[in-house]
Amino acid sequence: MRDKLVEFKNVSFRYGEDEPWVLKNCSFEIYENEAIAIIGHNGSGKSTIAKLMNGLLFPQEGAIVINGRTVTQDSIWEIRKDVGMVFQNPDNQFVGTTVQDDVAFGMENRGIERGEMVKRIDDTLSAVGMQEYRLTEPHKLSGGQKQRVAIAGVLAIFPNVLILDEATAMLDPRGRTDIMKTITRVMAERSLSLITITHDLQEVVQAERVIVMNEGAIWDEAAPREIFEKKAELRQIGLDIPFVAALSDELQKAGVPINHEALNHRELLEELWTSHSSM
Numbered sequence: 001m002r003d004k005l006v007e008f009k010n011v012s013f014r015y016g017e018d019e020p021w022v023l024k025n026c027s028f029e030i031y032e033n034e035a036i037a038i039i040g041h042n043g044s045g046k047s048t049i050a051k052l053m054n055g056l057l058f059p060q061e062g063a064i065v066i067n068g069r070t071v072t073q074d075s076i077w078e079i080r081k082d083v084g085m086v087f088q089n090p091d092n093q094f095v096g097t098t099v100q101d102d103v104a105f106g107m108e109n110r111g112i113e114r115g116e117m118v119k120r121i122d123d124t125l126s127a128v129g130m131q132e133y134r135l136t137e138p139h140k141l142s143g144g145q146k147q148r149v150a151i152a153g154v155l156a157i158f159p160n161v162l163i164l165d166e167a168t169a170m171l172d173p174r175g176r177t178d179i180m181k182t183i184t185r186v187m188a189e190r191s192l193s194l195i196t197i198t199h200d201l202q203e204v205v206q207a208e209r210v211i212v213m214n215e216g217a218i219w220d221e222a223a224p225r226e227i228f229e230k231k232a233e234l235r236q237i238g239l240d241i242p243f244v245a246a247l248s249d250e251l252q253k254a255g256v257p258i259n260h261e262a263l264n265h266r267e268l269l270e271e272l273w274t275s276h277s278s279m
């Protein structure tokens, strides 16, 4: 049985007393070593969920429990040892004067011993392909390079939960694949749980479970295949379906005898090959 790492219990949140509710009675659980994707239209509350998870915001109603500890003002430093988060805009996340100082910063805050820090800086910068930029000033990096360094800084604290909030949006497709491979390896090595907030549907397909947000509420929560079967309903709430799923649907409508549930290129190729072989 996997341990429960994150629990949202009937969480409601608004940014101010006169502001509208941004999250309405949200409940969900995330387990050790799970890969979760959170999707939803702009403004549906995804980033707010991420910020509540590591104590940047606190709910007005309900409770959030991380690794058995309720998120409160008093517990945030302990919570932040468990939850590492990378946002979309890396410029807001740099504090160090060099790349290596920046990766060290999170570890210093968590009291990690110097020798161990040096080793982790080396390991994580190598893992994200940024070792040669160790002494570069962060502001001289490209957007994608900054995102790599921000991810290294968070991996270096060895969190139990890693939240990537559009954190690879500036990487080129190859770079994104490489980083996701690195994260998958870290997940296997350290039982890390991954929460990806993304508009990249190919990334969503790789998750074990997808949480779909709509207007501040959880609209659905299931495996990607189950979620993307609801094509018409998803479109109604402003969401698209992965390109391969849409393509296989169109092929089926055009009379090609394939399973319209193909979610990735390999599945679609297999379907086409089977269909071609039986003709």
Ligand SMILES: Nc1ncnc2c1ncn2[C@@H]1O[C@H](COP(=O)(O)OP(=O)(O)OP(=O)(O)O)[C@@H](O)[C@H]1O
Residues within 6 Å of the ligand: 015, 019, 022, 040, 041, 042, 043, 044, 045, 046, 047, 048, 049
């Ligand atoms: N600091 C803030 N003050 C007031 N309202 C805010 C603030 N931050 C976000 N909101 C509002 O809260 C709602 C949810 O925003 P949130 O950033 O969580 O959405 P999101 O699903 O992450 O959107 P996106 O896909 O555009 O990143 C939006 O209506 C937004 O305008």
